[in-house]
Amino acid sequence: MIKVESISKSYQATKALNRISFEVTQGELFGLIGPDGAGKTSLMRILMTLLVPDEGKASMSGLDVVRDYKQIRQLVGYMPGRFSLYQDLSVEENLEFFATVFGITIAENYELIKDIYVQIEPFKKRLAGKLSGGMKQKLALSCALIHKPEILVLDEPTTGVDAVSRKEFWEMLKKLQQQGITILVSTPYMDEASLCDRVALMQKGEVMEIDSPARIVENYTRTLLAARSDNMNRLIQDVRNWDEVESAYAFGQFIHVTPKRNEMEAVELEKFLMTQKHEKLQVNEISPGIEDVFMALMKEKE
Amino acid sequence: MNRFWGFVKKEFYHIFRDARTMIILFGIPIAQLLLFGTVITNEIKDAHIAIYDQSKDEVTQEITTKLLSSGYFVLDQYLESTADIEAIFKKGKVREVLVFEAGFAQSLEKEGKAKVQVIADASDPNVGKLLANYTSGIINDYMLKEMGEMQLPMQIKPEVRMYYNEGLESVHMFVPGIMAMILMLISAMMTSISITREKELGTMEILLVSPLRPVQIILGKVAPYLGLSIINAVVILLIGHWVFGVPIAGSWVLLMLESILFILMALCLGILISTMAKTQMVAMFISMIALMLPTILLSGFIFPIENMPVPLQILSHAMPPRWFIVILKNIMLKGTGLLYVWKETLILLGMAVLFTAIAVKKFKTRLE
CATH class of the missing domain: 3.40.1710.10 (abc type-2 transporter like domain)
Structure with a gap:
């Protein structure tokens, strides 16, 4: 459905995208995962025919993103990273405007957006600028869907949205996927990666790995230990300074430690830390999450 | 067609919901007209x-x-x-x-x-x-x-009469000038700002990926301001005529048609500015500096063109208001018909076509 073949794009001296290739199949929920500056937005804009790639080819539903840009614009729905609706128009007026722009009425495709729109319908007379973050996203999604697109492209839809709304938003995406819409979504949140069918882990304009979240984690064979103590700052310093350790990152209340030897056990680390006079120690082996894989891949690249 | 009207409707929402836009559109023209008409005067009184x-x-x-x-x-x-x-x-x-x-x-x-x-x-x-x-x-x-x-021997008595403005009333001079200035400012500035605003707020991104064609976007932006500027022109003429007593000797129809032509030209100029400016501030700056000042200084509105240094006289040919003021004075004060202003009309028409051509060519269907 979406096909990207060694796309490159530079802005002046900086290389935003470096020979990116991947494919998204019909009805798939595909995630572009990576921090700010990974090139997710540039890639999406190229696919949305808003930018022309320097090199490489890309197609949406078999249409070339450079040559057939007019047809593509008919059949894709797009939600840019920034809230891009008219703040001085009400919820209803925004939706109506986007419907007329695509030459349809709200009633025609109401079924598709119904689940989402009913949640903001009580506020339909309210100006879009006065909505909360979560409601804005729902409205933007409704507007992007109103013309029943084959492909939906969402650029960081959950950035700046509260946890509950984020969860709701992903549930909505799953429902849309069930209706046969191909979805390409980008996010900086690693925890959202596991909600996608497949993800591309991106970093500095390059794709590090493409696979289903489960397999990405499965394929990661390194041992991972989690540790905490009463003095986290000193803990991370001490762990990093130990020559048995390859890397250590803070993950919420724990630090995740990748030892150099895969056979190392939690007790070994604990013993070492006890010699360093850490108290209230808690060390155990854990199975890695996608974020751990991402960190490891990033380190590998460097 | 439906898409177009949908777009125009949205534009009107923007205009009517923004107090600043409304003030610029209707408050400022009237205030300016009254100010210029009464304050700037070459007459002596008391x-x-x-x-x-x-x-x-x-x-x-x-x-x-x-x-x-x-x-x-x-x-x-x-x-x-x-x-x-x-x-x-x-x-x-x-x-x-x-x-x-x-x-x-x-x-x-x-x-x-x-x-x-x-x-x-x-x-x-x-x-x-x-x-x-x-x-x-x-x-x-x-x-x-x-x-x-x-009966002093051989006295020559020159009898001077000031035609078209017997009382040498300066307001007769100013109304056409102010009208040119206001229409130019409103039309060019408002369109350029409203287009750059879409760029700034990111909504242009969505408009571009929609099936709307650039022509539809441009026309949709221009149409509301064309309508409002025509209303402005009528208001200015009515105030000029009834409050300041400026005669309108020629045909009202011709006067309105010429005004519409000038408004269209200014709107095209506004679109052209918006294709060059990335932000509303830049658009406003270009409109003010590049349009307002030359309109006031070089169009013959305040300072006679004949008295300018030659390079400035040549430059004044490129000022659209210069030609519009000539047309206005001819129709309003002298009461002449199209026969006497066809040359100026053609020049304005040419400018409008030129600006549109460049604007359409420069309008980007993509983000870069």
């Missing part, structure tokens, strides 16, 4: 004068009465000595002093001539010159009427 009459005879009395009843002058006080002249000027209120020589009437009767000195405060040279001209005009008029029977 100028304070002082008189040092050393003769105090019948003739000097009559001249004084005539001066004061003209409506241009108000008597501040009579002076008693030459020293008072300097003193009263220093106070600043009195703009002109008249000094009649001693024995004015006598010498006029005996020798056929008498002396009156007109001393004007020329710290504002234009006003000084005007005062002196008005005064000598009134005195001459008196002499001709009263002393006419004396």
Whole structure:
């Protein structure tokens, strides 16, 4: 459905995208995962025919993103990273405007957006600028869907949205996927990666790995230990300074430690830390999450 | 077509919901018109004068009465000595002093001539010159009427008439100029701002990926402002006509058609600006600096083109308002038809086509 073949794009001296290739199949929920500056937005804009790639080819539903840009614009729905609706128009007026722009009425495709729109319908007379973050996203999604697109492209839809709304938003995406819409979504949140069918882990304009979240984690064979103590700052310093350790990152209340030897056990680390006079120690082996894989891949690249 | 109207409807929402836009659209034009019409004026009204009459005879009395009843002058006080002249000027209120020589009437009767000195405060040279001209005009008029029977040998009496503006009322000059300026400003600035606003807020991204064609976006932006600017033009003409008494000698229809042409030209210019500017601030800056100032300075609105240095005269040809002002003056004051302004009309038309062509060519269907 979406096909990207060694796309490159530079802005002046900086290389935003470096020979990116991947494919998204019909009805798939595909995630572009990576921090700010990974090139997710540039890639999406190229696919949305808003930018022309320097090199490489890309197609949406078999249409070339450079040559057939007019047809593509008919059949894709797009939600840019920034809230891009008219703040001085009400919820209803925004939706109506986007419907007329695509030459349809709200009633025609109401079924598709119904689940989402009913949640903001009580506020339909309210100006879009006065909505909360979560409601804005729902409205933007409704507007992007109103013309029943084959492909939906969402650029960081959950950035700046509260946890509950984020969860709701992903549930909505799953429902849309069930209706046969191909979805390409980008996010900086690693925890959202596991909600996608497949993800591309991106970093500095390059794709590090493409696979289903489960397999990405499965394929990661390194041992991972989690540790905490009463003095986290000193803990991370001490762990990093130990020559048995390859890397250590803070993950919420724990630090995740990748030892150099895969056979190392939690007790070994604990013993070492006890010699360093850490108290209230808690060390155990854990199975890695996608974020751990991402960190490891990033380190590998460097 | 439906898409187009949907777009126009959205534009009207933007306009009517933004207080600033409404003020710029309707408040400023009317305020400007009233200000320019009343404040900037080359006429003299109630100028304070002082008189040092050393003769105090019948003739000097009559001249004084005539001066004061003209409506241009108000008597501040009579002076008693030459020293008072300097003193009263220093106070600043009195703009002109008249000094009649001693024995004015006598010498006029005996020798056929008498002396009156007109001393004007020329710290504002234009006003000084005007005062002196008005005064000598009134005195001459008196002499001709009263002393006419004396039949002085061979007098040439030039009779001046100011055609099209008999009263030399400057507001007649200003209304066409202000109209050109306001229409130019509103049309060009508002369209360029409203397009760059979409860029700034990121909504342009969504419009671009929609099936709307660039022409539809541009026309959708232009249509509301065309309508509102036409209303503005009518309001300006009505105020000019009914409040300031500017005549509209020619055809109203032709006047409106020419105005619409000028508005269209300005709108195209606005779109052109928006293709160059990335933010609303830049668009506003370009509109103000690149359009407002030349319109005021180089269009012949305030300063006569004939008096400009040659390079500026040449530059003034590129100023659309210059041609529009000529058209307006011809139709409003002289009452001429299209036959006399076709050349200027063609120039405006040419400019409109040129600006549209560049704007459409420069309008990007992508983000870069």
